[in-house]
Amino acid sequence: MRKDQDLAAEAETLDKAIISAVSKEPAKRDAAGEQGIRDRLATITKERDELQKVFAAEFPDYAALSKPEPLAANDIQRLLSSEEVLIAFSVGAKESYVFVVTRDAAEWQKFRSAPQQSRKRSLPCAAASRSRWWPTRRTSMESARSASCSTSPWPTTSTLRSWGRSKR
Numbered sequence: 001m002r003k004d005q006d007l008a009a010e011a012e013t014l015d016k017a018i019i020s021a022v023s024k025e026p027a028k029r030d031a032a033g034e035q036g037i038r039d040r041l042a043t044i045t046k047e048r049d050e051l052q053k054v055f056a057a058e059f060p061d062y063a064a065l066s067k068p069e070p071l072a073a074n075d076i077q078r079l080l081s082s083e084e085v086l087i088a089f090s091v092g093a094k095e096s097y098v099f100v101v102t103r104d105a106a107e108w109q110k111f112r113s114a115p116q117q118s119r120k121r122s123l124p125c126a127a128a129s130r131s132r133w134w135p136t137r138r139t140s141m142e143s144a145r146s147a148s149c150s151t152s153p154w155p156t157t158s159t160l161r162s163w164g165r166s167k168r
Helices: 002-022 031-058 060-066 073-079 141-145 157-167
Strands: 085-090 095-102 106-112
Touching: 002 031, 031 060, 073 095, 073 106
Parallel strands: none
Antiparallel strands: 085 095, 095 106
């Protein structure tokens, strides 16, 4: 286990080193040095993968705690009350996703990512209107699924909180 911790620390240091190296002006970069860092990072990844296999075989409880498997949507649904929702975002440069899980439904929506300057306060999908996208007692996941994405802003955190309160 100590070996894995040491390799993780070395990988973190090398990650910082490669970022620093590739951030230099082209004339000041050292291609051989950069490749050496990448090669070592690849070796560390392989060593850590092998260690994870050993941990899973010899110490399954430790492996389960240190590298938990993601839950399936139906497992998450069983953990949620009727008044709770899990909302997760995956934001990319060109397109992003929102994943919404309630006790009764699980959906995802792809949307175009906002230009860099507008990302700070909003996300660009047509979910501002709860009735258009968010399922309530009067709407279904089917109608939510048919909602179209646009460049209208996503609701703020306070709006999401109010959705939860209004559902009660």
